[in-house]
Amino acid sequence: MKVISIDTSTPIETNKPTESKKLSNYLAAKWDVKQGQVVVNMEEGDTK
Known part of the structure; x- marks a missing residue:
């Protein structure tokens, strides 16, 4: 599992x-928006 943070702008x-x-x-469906950032909990294969 990895957590990714991106700039939502x-x-x-x-x-x-x-x-x-x-x-x-x-x-x-998968991302939670908090304090201007999107935090994603992804497991391998989720993006396929």
Whole structure:
């Protein structure tokens, strides 16, 4: 398990709009927003 912290002021972009949509859904489901940062608890394989 790893914890990732990112600056939420930077939009996340992908090459395909459909991938961006999937990513947005993934973020909405998996990420907790706290104090201006997004903290992600990811296990290997979650992003596949």
